[in-house]
Amino acid sequence: MKQYEYAKNLTYSRLSFSPPLHPGAIIRDKRLHLNLTLSELAEHICNTSTLSKIETGNHKATPLLLSKLYEKLNIIEVPSLQLTNWLDPIRIKVYQHDLIALHQQNLNTSFHYQARLIKFASSVLNKDYVQAQKQILILQKMMTYMSLEELQFYYLFLGRYYMAFNEGLLAKNYYHLSYEIANTITLSDPLLLLSLAEYYS
Structure with missing residues (x-):
């Protein structure tokens, strides 16, 4: 619950102000x-x-x-600090449940945490919760750098992750944060709506 409180505070501060990457x-x-x-x-x-x-x-x-x-750190080429909406093609693969293509997408990200975000989503969809837990440990430390789109995606899969463990309150809370962000940035997310429908049914 402590991690959720941190996520909630971070989200509401980011909805009003999005600091540039550094x-x-x-x-x-x-x-x-x-x-x-x-x-x-x-x-x-x-x-x-x-x-x-x-x-x-x-x-x-x-x-x-x-x-x-x-x-x-052996950083030869410094990645751009501009976060484009790289998640759009990933979302399509998730909606199509194309897990093989989703796995291959890992190679095409600017930051390592983005590849972990894809791996986390893929692990949850594959019900590989041990692998998902490994990704959560790193992703929690990178949340402050995520864009709103990345946070929305992360929270959606955290909701699905906690649903798998019958942690209904945590699942609901993360779904709610995901929904709040999606509403604010006017993002249509069928998987989120499906997850909410599954939760409430």
Whole structure:
């Protein structure tokens, strides 16, 4: 329930204001992908608290510091900080239940967390809840960087995930957040409507 409260607060703040992405998002995304701790990445570069502030956008890193962090993370090509609506073709594959194509889509994302988001959705659809749980652990740490479209998609599958474990209240709460976002950004999501219909029936 604590994670849901965080998700709810994040969502309502994002519905009124969507902050731009910053280099810290790239750093955190790659660090989590490589399974490095803050202190492991910061070693010989900066102190851990500075790195933490860079990742959260509370400290503007110098170009030299950023290049050292990128080098240690082996980031050769810095992804664009503009989040396009890359989810549209993914949604179509989900609606068609085309899980093979969905799995192949993993390779075409700018950020590692986006590939994990696809893997999470695919795991839930395949009822592979062990794999889904692994993705949740990383995705929870990247929520602050997700676009509203990504959050809406994530919450929808969190709802389906918790329904599978008969966690009705959590499922309902995440469905509700997903619905709130979909309404705000005027997104038609048949899978969300189907999930809500299944929940209420």
